Amino acid sequence: MSAVVSPLREPLIEGSKSYHDITEDLVGPTEKAPNSTWVIGFIISVAALTFGVFCIIYSIWVGIGSWNLNRTIGWGWDITNFVWWVGIGHAGTLISAILLLFRQKWRTGVNRAAEAMTIFAVMCAGLFPLIHMGRIWLAIFIFPYPNTRGPLWVNFNSPLLWDVFAISTYFTVSVLFWYTGLVPDFATVRDRAKGVRKKIYNFLSFGWTGSAKHWQRWESLSLILAGIATPLVLSVHTIVSFDFATSVIPGWHTTIFPPYFVAGAIFSGFAMVLTLMLIARKLLSLEEYITIAHIESMNKVILLTGNIVGVAYLTELFIAWYSVYTYEQFAFYNRAAGIYWWSYFGMMACNVISPQIFWVKKFRRSSFVTFFMSFFFNIGRRFERFVIIATTLARDYLPSSWSYYVPTWVEIGIFIGTGGLFFTLFLLFTRVAPVVAVAEIKSILKTSGDQYIGPKASHHHADKAKVEETSH
């Protein structure tokens, strides 16, 4: 292999695997009947999804008067959930695209699942603006198409329309990127399968043969898709933040929003990746592929982005004071000490204070602590979205219209339903596709397998690694 091998790097594949072992370990789970943990998880997810579907139908049937939104607080849990899910949908492309450009090999263990998670999270996110329209059957009006009403066009100057383009582009590109990576792995599944299963995977694998020229084009395609997905992933949450930043509401009308939202999105995406991967590696026995080294790397990203978000919170407070603008100052006083103080407190505690635990190496490398903490991070993100949206709207310019908002059971139900949708799709995904990218893991085996670089590596391999290192 031509890559540089550092003796200081931790192995990313444990257990002295051969190429065939990798295939067995990663494709195997899709060939066996699911275990009882999976079945229980699936039943719970489908139950949540069913309840969510009921609440969505109820909302559409009676109208969004079934929610507690009012004239003052026009955005509540719906937009909170939208921004939260979009944020979660950022980790997949970040891991697969930005880490590919940075040549971070640890991404190969988690990129497949993270991309799947991205796609499912964006599906959950996209649902909310649609339901929020009230008359969902008119949703096609958001697209600019020649019509008989003039033609009357959409407003291309509106950030809400930019959102339509950003989210749909992001979803499409993520799906294409994910599926292109899956094609060679589906071919692996196909060549092990028999009967109907072989037919299905033959269809899914697009006739992949593994020809050298195909691999060359495949790598070229992956690299360019990564190159264009990188600014894309940054643009998506930037544009989501424009929904707020281009308004004239004190507390929203700030230039810090784009970087602050993007950092927050990476934070929440990694938190959800950690939650899911810690479950998946236990459920599918993938501890040798998703190692403690992977978890530590992700925890470092969490620590970094958690602190970026913390700096953003403090910067907002400072700028509010420094602006000498009464309304801006009031907005932030109200956030921290007003009626929704508990939400602001939750946000600070979960997003800024709790990640500090990861300065300690022992906690960073503990899967139990990480799993436990990942829930705090996920909750913290929801607090932040809620603080930004509801708190700001609850106290607007006119004290006579000041209001308070708590969600109804319908709104809570829809949120639970999207959780159900997300986990249902993810659990199905673990059954039909290899959760870890098989071909990519094989391609890093000789530079990151423990029999080549670990403490037990034989002299032959170690010498070879050294020679390769000096030759570059």
Next chain:
Amino acid sequence: MATATHNEVLFGLYDDEEILMDAVKEANAQHLTIMDVYTPFPVHGLDPLLGLKESRLHIAGFIYGSIGTMTAFGVMTWIFTRDWPIIFGGKPYWSVPSFIPITFELTVLFAAIGMVVTFYTVCGLGPGVTNPTLDDRITDDKFCIAFRTNNSSEEEISSLRSFFDRTGASFINTKTI
């Protein structure tokens, strides 16, 4: 790659990509014409040995992206200056800065879709396509060199067989694809 005519193929499987690379070098030294090499994952350093030129997908991607840029910017310009000019917030009809986000998104969208479609088309891959495979283990852990032997004499075939033996192939077989 799928072809209309049937090919007689003699192929050998190797257990490791390093043995495969040495075998390809050996084949080049003996001026043997390799039909194709099949591997379970991308093997770096193989392309120059096989004389494969760099993929031009990125050029295609650039062209698709440019089409996206022009489409988005052109359509928005036409709509807001010619088809139905509306003043939003006292801004000019042709308010370029607010066209940038959508222009960017469509650039990425066109480039991505165009490149992916091009990739599958030039590779002869797609939903429902069945390409003949030489051996099921190629997508698992075997590395394959294939020679076309349509009009080869007995002598040529036996020299290819001895090439596989010498270069350490673990499995040799023929197949018509």
